[in-house]
Amino acid sequence: MSEEARRFEDVDFGDEIPESFADVRLATVHVFTEASGMTFSRFNDHQAARKQGMPGAVVPGIMSQGIFAAKIHEWAPGCEVEKLDTVFRAPLIADTEVRVRGVVTDMDDGARTVEMDLTMLNEAGETPVIGTALVRLA
Amino acid sequence: MKLDLHNHSIKSDDGRAKVDNYCKWIAKRGLDLDGFVLSEHRQWDGESDYRALEDEYGLLILKASEVETEYGHVLVFGVNDDLVNAFDFADVRIPLRTVLAEAKRCGAFAVPCHPSRAIVGMFSHFDEFGPAEGVEVVETLNGGGRGTENDDAVHLAAQYGYRGVGGSDAHIVSHIGRCVTEFDDDIASIEQLVTALQGDRYRALSVDLD
Amino acid sequence: MQIDIEAVKKEHVGFAFDETTFDIKAETLANYARGCGETEARFLDPGHPDFRAVPNYASNFHGRRNLPENFPADILRSFDAGKCVENLAPIRPGDTITGRSHIHDIYEKTGRSGPMMFVVHRMEFTNQDDAKVAVVDWRLVMRLGEM
Numbered sequence: 001m002s003e004e005a006r007r008f009e010d011v012d013f014g015d016e017i018p019e020s021f022a023d024v025r026l027a028t029v030h031v032f033t034e035a036s037g038m039t040f041s042r043f044n045d046h047q048a049a050r051k052q053g054m055p056g057a058v059v060p061g062i063m064s065q066g067i068f069a070a071k072i073h074e075w076a077p078g079c080e081v082e083k084l085d086t087v088f089r090a091p092l093i094a095d096t097e098v099r100v101r102g103v104v105t106d107m108d109d110g111a112r113t114v115e116m117d118l119t120m121l122n123e124a125g126e127t128p129v130i131g132t133a134l135v136r137l138a
Numbered sequence: 139m140k141l142d143l144h145n146h147s148i149k150s151d152d153g154r155a156k157v158d159n160y161c162k163w164i165a166k167r168g169l170d171l172d173g174f175v176l177s178e179h180r181q182w183d184g185e186s187d188y189r190a191l192e193d194e195y196g197l198l199i200l201k202a203s204e205v206e207t208e209y210g211h212v213l214v215f216g217v218n219d220d221l222v223n224a225f226d227f228a229d230v231r232i233p234l235r236t237v238l239a240e241a242k243r244c245g246a247f248a249v250p251c252h253p254s255r256a257i258v259g260m261f262s263h264f265d266e267f268g269p270a271e272g273v274e275v276v277e278t279l280n281g282g283g284r285g286t287e288n289d290d291a292v293h294l295a296a297q298y299g300y301r302g303v304g305g306s307d308a309h310i311v312s313h314i315g316r317c318v319t320e321f322d323d324d325i326a327s328i329e330q331l332v333t334a335l336q337g338d339r340y341r342a343l344s345v346d347l348d
Numbered sequence: 349m350q351i352d353i354e355a356v357k358k359e360h361v362g363f364a365f366d367e368t369t370f371d372i373k374a375e376t377l378a379n380y381a382r383g384c385g386e387t388e389a390r391f392l393d394p395g396h397p398d399f400r401a402v403p404n405y406a407s408n409f410h411g412r413r414n415l416p417e418n419f420p421a422d423i424l425r426s427f428d429a430g431k432c433v434e435n436l437a438p439i440r441p442g443d444t445i446t447g448r449s450h451i452h453d454i455y456e457k458t459g460r461s462g463p464m465m466f467v468v469h470r471m472e473f474t475n476q477d478d479a480k481v482a483v484v485d486w487r488l489v490m491r492l493g494e495m
Contacts, residue, residue: 032384033383069403073387081403084404085430105162258459
C-alpha cells in the first residue's frame with residue numbers, strides 16, 4: 001500500500017473525486033484495443049466508424065469502465081475496487097472532451113467500504129456512461 | 139412544496155440507488171426538495187415502507203410506477219389494489235388508453251414521461267398513432283433528457299394543452315433533484331398528490347446542481 | 349420474429365454453456381492498464397511486488413461462445429448495455445483463469461431503440477488454484493424487431 005493511501009476515516013458521505021478529463025485520444029484507445037484484443041474498426045478508425053453510422057471512433061465500453069477504476073485509484077491510492085458496475089447509455093467518442101466525476105454515496109464502517117456514483121460527461125453535458133463502485137479503503 | 143416525481147431505486151432492474159442514500163444525499167447537499175417519488179419500472183412495489191426514513195429526514199417519500207405502453211413510458215401515481223389487478227404492470231405493450239382509463243377508474247393519475255424521447259416518449263408516436271386521447275399532464279422536464287428533448291417537450295405540451303411536471307429519472311443517488319415539480323399546496327400523501335395533479339397549481343422546474 | 353421471452357428464459361437461464369481458459373501475461377496486463385489511464389505501479393509495473401490486473405480486467409474475457417446454442421438471437425445484432433465486475437481475488441501474470449458462462453437473467457423492456465430483450469450473461473472466473481477471482485455480468489440488449 002502506498003504512503004498516500006486514503007483512509008476510510010478521511011472520507012465522508014458526499015465527498016467527490018475532483019472532476020478530471022478522461023484520456024480518450026484515439027492513440028490511447030489504440031493502446032487499449034491492442035491490449036484487449038478489441039481491434040475492430042469502429043473503435044480504432046474515425047472514418048470507418050462514421051461509415052458504420054457512428055459520429056466517430058467509439059471508446060470501448062470496458063475502456064470507460066477501466067477509466068473509472070483509474071480515477072478511483074488516483075483519488076484513493078492503494079484502495080481495492082471490489083465492484084464496478086457500468087452502464088453504457090450512449091457511445092463515447094474518441095478525441096472528444098470527456099469529464100469524469102465520482103462521489104461517495106454510501107459508507108460501511110464495518111467493511112471500511114464506500115459506494116460511489118460515477119459519471120462521464122460528454123461535450124454536450126450529457127452522461128453517456130454512468131456507474132457505481134464499491135471501494136474498500138485502508 | 140417541491141417534489142421530485144420520477145426516481146428509481148435498486149427495486150428497478152437498472153436502478154443503483156438505495157432509498158436511504160437518496161435521503162442522505164438530499165440532506166447532505168441541502169437540496170431544496172420536500173420529498174420524492176419512487177416510480178419503479180414495470181412493477182408496483184407494494185412492500186417497501188419508507189415511513190421511518192420520512193421521519194428521520196423530514197421528507198415525503200411516495201411510491202408510483204413507470205409502465206410501458208405503445209406510446210412509450212407512463213408514470214402512474216396513486217397505484218392501488220384495484221389498479222394492480224386492472225392490467226399487467228410487467229407487460230411492455232399495455233395500451234395507453236387502458237392505462238389512462240383504468241387509472242381514472244381507480245382514482246390514480248397517469249403522466250407520460252420523457253415524452254419527446256424517441257420510442258419511449260409519447261410525442262414520438264403521434265405521427266404513427268395520432269395524438270393520445272385523455273392525456274392531461276406530461277413530464278416536460280426529465281433529468282435524463284438529452285439534446286433538445288426537454289425543450290421539445292415543453293413546446294409540444296404547450297401546443298397540445300398539456301400541463302407539465304418535472305422529475306429527475308434518477309437511477310443513481312447523485313442524480314436526484316435535477317428536475318422537480320413545485321406545488322402551490324402542501325401534499326402529505328399519494329392521494330393528495332393525485333388530487334394536486336388533477337388540478338393546475340404546479341409547475342416543472344429544472345435545477346442546476348453543478 | 350416474435351419471441352416468447354418466458355419460453356426463452358425457461359430454456360436458457362441458469363444453464364452453463366461455455367468454459368474457456370485464459371493465460372495471463374504481464375505485458376498485456378500493463379498495456380491494458382496504460383490504456384485505461386492507470387497511474388499506480390501495482391497495475392503498470394510488472395516488477396512491482398503486488399503487480400496485478402486492473403479491477404475491470406475480467407470484463408475483457410469472452411468465452412468461445414457468447415450465447416448458448418439454439419439461443420434465438422444473434423450476438424452481432426446486440427448492444428453492450430453495461431458490465432458489472434465483482435473482484436474477489438487479484439488476477440496476476442502467470443495465472444490460468446477459467447471462465448464459466450451461463451445466462452443469469454432475461455427480461456423485456458422498451459428502450460430508446462424500441463422493444464428489447466435484455467440478456468444478463470454471467471461469467472464466473474476461477475484461477476489455477478480453483479479460487480474464485482471475479483464475476484462479470486454483461487448486459488446485452490437485443491432489439492426484438494430484428495431477430
